[in-house]
Amino acid sequence: MTTSGWETVIGLETHVQLRTKSKMFCGCSTAFGAPPNTQVCPVCLGLPGALPVPNGEAIRLAVRAALALGCTVHPKSVFARKNYFYPDLPKGYQISQHEQPLATSGTLSFISPERGAMGAGIIRLHVEEDAGKSIHDRFPKATAVDLNRSGVPLIEIVSAPDLRSPAEARAYLLTLKQLLEYLGISDCDMEKGSLRVDANVSVRRAGATELNTRTEVKNINSFAFVEKALTVERDRQIAVVESGGAVLQQTMLYDSKENTVRPQRTKEESHDYRYFPEPDLPPLALTPEFVAEQQSDLPELPSAKRDRFAAQYALSREHAAVLTASRAVAEYYESVVHAGAEAQAAANWVMTEALADARDHQEQLRVPPPALAQIVALVKGGTLSHQAAKRVFAEVAAKGGDPRTVAEALGLVQVADTTVVAAWVSDVLGAHATEVARYKNGETKLMGFLLGQVMRASKGKADPKLAQRVLEEKLASAR
Amino acid sequence: MSDAKAIADRLTKVRRLNALLTPSKDLRKSLNAQAAAARPTGVLYGMPVAVKDNICTLEFTTSCGSRVLEGYRSPYEATAVAKLKAAGALIAGKTNCDEFAMGSSTEHSAYGRVIHPLDKARVPGGSSGGSAALVGSGALPAALGSETGGSVRQPASFCGVVGIKPTYGRVSRYGLVAFGSSLDQIGVFGRSVHDAARVLSVISGRDPRDSTCEDRDPLRLPTVPESLQGFVIGLPREYFPPELDPAVRRACERAVRLLKEQGAAIREVSLPHTAYAVPTYYVIAPAEASSNLARYDGVRYGPRFNGAADVGSLYRSTRGQGFGSEVRRRILVGTYVLSAGYYDAYYRRAQQMRALIAQDFRNVFDRGVDLLFTPTTPTPAFKAGEKLGDPIAMYLSDIFTVTANLAGLPAMSIPIGRVKGLPIGGQLIGQAFLEDEMIEAAYALERVVPATDEA
Numbered sequence A: 001m002t003t004s005g006w007e008t009v010i011g012l013e014t015h016v017q018l019r020t021k022s023k024m025f026c027g028c029s030t031a032f033g034a035p036p037n038t039q040v041c042p043v044c045l046g047l048p049g050a051l052p053v054p055n056g057e058a059i060r061l062a063v064r065a066a067l068a069l070g071c072t073v074h075p076k077s078v079f080a081r082k083n084y085f086y087p088d089l090p091k092g093y094q095i096s097q098h099e100q101p102l103a104t105s106g107t108l109s110f111i112s113p114e115r116g117a118m119g120a121g122i123i124r125l126h127v128e129e130d131a132g133k134s135i136h137d138r139f140p141k142a143t144a145v146d147l148n149r150s151g152v153p154l155i156e157i158v159s160a161p162d163l164r165s166p167a168e169a170r171a172y173l174l175t176l177k178q179l180l181e182y183l184g185i186s187d188c189d190m191e192k193g194s195l196r197v198d199a200n201v202s203v204r205r206a207g208a209t210e211l212n213t214r215t216e217v218k219n220i221n222s223f224a225f226v227e228k229a230l231t232v233e234r235d236r237q238i239a240v241v242e243s244g245g246a247v248l249q250q251t252m253l254y255d256s257k258e259n260t261v262r263p264q265r266t267k268e269e270s271h272d273y274r275y276f277p278e279p280d281l282p283p284l285a286l287t288p289e290f291v292a293e294q295q296s297d298l299p300e301l302p303s304a305k306r307d308r309f310a311a312q313y314a315l316s317r318e319h320a321a322v323l324t325a326s327r328a329v330a331e332y333y334e335s336v337v338h339a340g341a342e343a344q345a346a347a348n349w350v351m352t353e354a355l356a357d358a359r360d361h362q363e364q365l366r367v368p369p370p371a372l373a374q375i376v377a378l379v380k381g382g383t384l385s386h387q388a389a390k391r392v393f394a395e396v397a398a399k400g401g402d403p404r405t406v407a408e409a410l411g412l413v414q415v416a417d418t419t420v421v422a423a424w425v426s427d428v429l430g431a432h433a434t435e436v437a438r439y440k441n442g443e444t445k446l447m448g449f450l451l452g453q454v455m456r457a458s459k460g461k462a463d464p465k466l467a468q469r470v471l472e473e474k475l476a477s478a479r
Numbered sequence B: 001m002s003d004a005k006a007i008a009d010r011l012t013k014v015r016r017l018n019a020l021l022t023p024s025k026d027l028r029k030s031l032n033a034q035a036a037a038a039r040p041t042g043v044l045y046g047m048p049v050a051v052k053d054n055i056c057t058l059e060f061t062t063s064c065g066s067r068v069l070e071g072y073r074s075p076y077e078a079t080a081v082a083k084l085k086a087a088g089a090l091i092a093g094k095t096n097c098d099e100f101a102m103g104s105s106t107e108h109s110a111y112g113r114v115i116h117p118l119d120k121a122r123v124p125g126g127s128s129g130g131s132a133a134l135v136g137s138g139a140l141p142a143a144l145g146s147e148t149g150g151s152v153r154q155p156a157s158f159c160g161v162v163g164i165k166p167t168y169g170r171v172s173r174y175g176l177v178a179f180g181s182s183l184d185q186i187g188v189f190g191r192s193v194h195d196a197a198r199v200l201s202v203i204s205g206r207d208p209r210d211s212t213c214e215d216r217d218p219l220r221l222p223t224v225p226e227s228l229q230g231f232v233i234g235l236p237r238e239y240f241p242p243e244l245d246p247a248v249r250r251a252c253e254r255a256v257r258l259l260k261e262q263g264a265a266i267r268e269v270s271l272p273h274t275a276y277a278v279p280t281y282y283v284i285a286p287a288e289a290s291s292n293l294a295r296y297d298g299v300r301y302g303p304r305f306n307g308a309a310d311v312g313s314l315y316r317s318t319r320g321q322g323f324g325s326e327v328r329r330r331i332l333v334g335t336y337v338l339s340a341g342y343y344d345a346y347y348r349r350a351q352q353m354r355a356l357i358a359q360d361f362r363n364v365f366d367r368g369v370d371l372l373f374t375p376t377t378p379t380p381a382f383k384a385g386e387k388l389g390d391p392i393a394m395y396l397s398d399i400f401t402v403t404a405n406l407a408g409l410p411a412m413s414i415p416i417g418r419v420k421g422l423p424i425g426g427q428l429i430g431q432a433f434l435e436d437e438m439i440e441a442a443y444a445l446e447r448v449v450p451a452t453d454e455a
Helices: A056-068 A166-183 A223-242 A287-294 A302-312 A319-324 A327-337 A343-360 A368-379 A388-397 A401-407 A417-429 A433-440 A446-459 A463-477 B002-013 B024-037 B079-086 B129-136 B154-157 B193-201 B247-262 B274-295 B313-324 B325-338 B345-365 B392-396 B404-406 B435-448
Strands: A006-017 A081-082 A093-097 A102-112 A116-129 A133-139 A140-144 A155-158 A196-207 A216-219 A250-256 A260-263 B049-053 B090-095 B142-147 B162-165 B184-189 B234-238 B263-269 B369-375 B411-419 B422-429
Touching: A006 A166, A056 A102, A056 A166, A056 A287, A056 B263, A081 B274, A093 A116, A102 A155, A102 A166, A155 A433, A166 A196, A166 A223, A166 A302, A166 A319, A166 B263, A196 A223, A216 B002, A223 A250, A223 A260, A223 B184, A302 A319, A302 A327, A302 A343, A319 A327, A319 A343, A327 A368, A327 A446, A343 A368, A343 A388, A343 B184, A368 A388, A368 A401, A388 A401, A417 A433, A417 A446, A417 A463, A433 A446, A433 A463, B002 B024, B024 B090, B049 B129, B079 B090, B079 B193, B090 B129, B090 B142, B129 B142, B129 B154, B129 B184, B142 B193, B154 B184, B154 B411, B154 B422, B162 B193, B162 B435, B184 B193, B234 B247, B247 B263, B247 B369, B247 B411, B247 B422, B247 B435, B274 B325, B274 B345, B274 B392, B274 B404, B325 B345, B369 B392, B369 B435, B411 B435, B422 B435
Parallel strands: A216 A250, B049 B090, B049 B142, B234 B263, B234 B369
Antiparallel strands: A006 A155, A006 A196, A081 A093, A102 A116, A116 A155, A133 A140, A196 A216, A250 A260, B142 B184, B162 B184, B162 B411, B369 B422, B411 B422
């Protein structure tokens, strides 16, 4: 089987948990990992007579996401009930939005690995509440239900079928994740379920324009599986069509252990959700002033920041991309530069030492920006060698403190006093008469050896540039 | 303490009505505790108020007249109940009602029918029949009921008491077990306009727990007006059809004459979409009910029926056996009208018609009419069993009351006479959030109408 001659058409429906303290329609905590059924109240338990009250912060975050995606935010949107029976859905319906969503018609700009810079259409973005969690593997022959998650605020972002490969879908998703993290509206952790994605997939002959029957791929629960799951499903569909069969409209569940997809039992998916406007909530009205305020309050978004970094700090696009991959790193880098560090040197330090250290320490950027700026300056001014500076960085990261004081305490400050350096040089020349003689006979590569001996004599403290200059002068004068 | 005992004794004496679901022993115990805790400074201090069984209370179970919630104890109480208690009132038990407030006769309770206080062969109306019967029997000065399509006014009319349904959004629905959420309001029964109005005043006002409750101060109690000079009262011709019961017509004509004598200007008006109100109601209310009642599945609370092998059969047995026939009928109708392919033909059209019905009222009020006067029901209390086999006939007993729910307007029923000993109610429909004007007119009418005389 071959994929050449085929085109894949993918649209993604992404559910994102909003970073709020309390749930969408009640005051219960959204904290992850609490003992089962401890973060619940009459509202999120769906007890008789309880009523929902919308969480203003969740609405604000949803509006910001919509604006960052260039969507039209509607002055009036309507909550709707999505009705279905499931034990972890305590009201027998989910409060969502249907005919009149919060926002429509946006674009996500991203870099496709195949097609370069492009935009994927965003059809709609709406607000809804999460269901609880059914746990099937905890008790034999029984299902346990944890309703801590019931009522947690979500947005659903529906893309147009604009993606043309599994790799492109992955790039879209990573860019979306980066954007939402920048906005501070979600931690986008697929493993914790705070970002979930379902994919609509179909295939067609290259050059065709019609949309063929699609399937919905679910249960993609890690970024690592997005491309794999979609590739498996694409290949399955191509095989079906090439062997003369037809793709059925159905839901496919991805199994990451086997790297396979299997159809969901049709019984589970034959839902008629009987949507209708939620009578317990008035339409959601947003004033133009509120929306404008959120718009003007948006942070600089990743692509804009990347372009600005490249221009303002004369960085390569690759470096700018690394430094703007997360808002925290970008802000850290700029603080280092604002604290006086030279832009390219600061970039090098952040991309190597700072990011490596963060990776090993829960993504914490442990060296304060002014301290890193000082380290950069100490290297530039000749006070620290690069190697010594790395040691100072590690020490400051682990224990804090002023870099110069730390360097002095560790005895790493370079000696730039010509008299002192000259004394070391004289000692070395005296102790290595043979090598000096060979050098004078034309073996100039021994300069490296002699310089090394000077550094050793100084216990690494001699300013290497000064040491080399003095060494060269003495060897020349002694000739 | 003696107050609590006297209240319990009075309620025990009318046990034969089957109006109260709370056992006498539990009631006595709770009333004693409540009397000890009640605030002596509250405006309703010591006043016993019974509460319909679909309103959540901490003191008593809340079964909604249904098997599916048999023995259910709410861990929280309705805002209206909390406000009553804060005003010093005593919650005098839970009253029998049609299951989940679906019915017009209180024959659809899983706990047996309620007897009319004046004629044991007849129904007290419904769905708040227990509350109406208790107040009608004289055992209590006031009780809470709930309305979705006339469930306070119709039984008030049948039992010869005052019943008020406030504007949608006047009283918090928090803790009122939902039937048709866009129509539901807690209402009050009183022996007199004053008793009903002062209870309404206490339970009204903003509640941050109910997004559909208006951000307004509690209703200010109006005083009894000296005359109705300046009031323009409209008589919608659609509410006086040729087939109207002659005694009801006579009682209404007498009431109109009395309103006029007190200075009100009377004007005939038209609400042209009235004929569509009942069908519109019987699409919207069941649609919302089908969703609101989905939560009664036996998973989290309430009894489970049969040892279900899997979750699907648990749902089927709990809902099949836990709900009565009228509730099942409405869930089926509601599910149908919301289904893909039928939504536009039924639910969407019903919403459009609802807007037209509301517009009818606005048109009349915009032309200088302050209030409308109509009969509350087409007939006095009917006999038990008379309409049980014919749901449509039962539904039509709400024909004059459902419009106020669809339009969200305040409306009330007050006794205006009797026929063969059975009470007849007259209805006042007011403008949104102008309950005070409606209550003023009711005071004026109450003062002069021979409420217990034959019409």
